């Protein structure tokens with residue numbers, strides 16, 4: 544038992560991957576049991592989304608090296624916004640402040656991906672899934688993986704977190720993203736309380752609605768406070784929510800890995816919102 548504990552404490556990255564895979568697989572099986580679509584369709588849908596893991600992994604592994612290097616540099620040189628925060632030598636102040644700061648950065652990143660046209664073309668591949676379930680978590684265009692990790696380098700340089708903060712944040716972020724995409728929604732009562740601070744599946748499902756202005760709301764990564772603060776908070780019932788993106792509702796295109804990867808290189812125009820919800 545002691546050897547096992549020592550192994551996991553020395554292989555934090557591997558522990559995270561095992562935990563991540565465990566949670567995603569358990570939720571996938573739970574979704575399958577509750578699904579009315581049938582196992583064949585679920586497999587087909589999962590296979591397309593899981594293919595994105597093979598393009599994301601090498602990019603992520605390579606670029607994360609630079610994230611770690613920047614984090615080591617900022618820590619050694621006491622660089623970054625965290626150094627302006629009073630009592631930042633206290634570990635609680637240090638970890639909690641950086642977690643919140645990095646979450647604000649991720650919110651900014653997500654808004655940027657929606658509002659800057661060339662970046663939206665890549666991010667919409669995530670939105671093009673016509674059925675949102677736990678496998679949608681991994682549906683990310685390889686170019687977005689690249690952009691996202693480059694933005695992370697910028698956030699690390701601006702905020703100044705140590706590796707420990709990044710590991711803690713990555714763990715929370717992974718679980719939050721998995722939960723946000725699961726088919727299971729919270730009951731209205733639970734959602735009302737949890738969504739005061741955190742992004743819930745109920746909130747993220749609205750973000751996956753096929754039409755504006757709902758696509759452009761609930762940008763939060765782990766915390767929902769930024770959407771409430773900056774006026775991008777949106778609500779839509781399960782019955783009214785239709786997954787996908789209005790410019791790309793073709794099932795054959797979205798249901799193939801190659802088809803989805805090609806989307807950003809095709810010509811299309813974003814449709815305007817029918818009403819203002821803010």
Ligand SMILES: [Zn+2]
Nearest residue numbers: 653657666750
């Ligand atoms: Zn989005």
Ligand SMILES: [Zn+2]
Nearest residue numbers: 669724747751
């Ligand atoms: Zn999503």
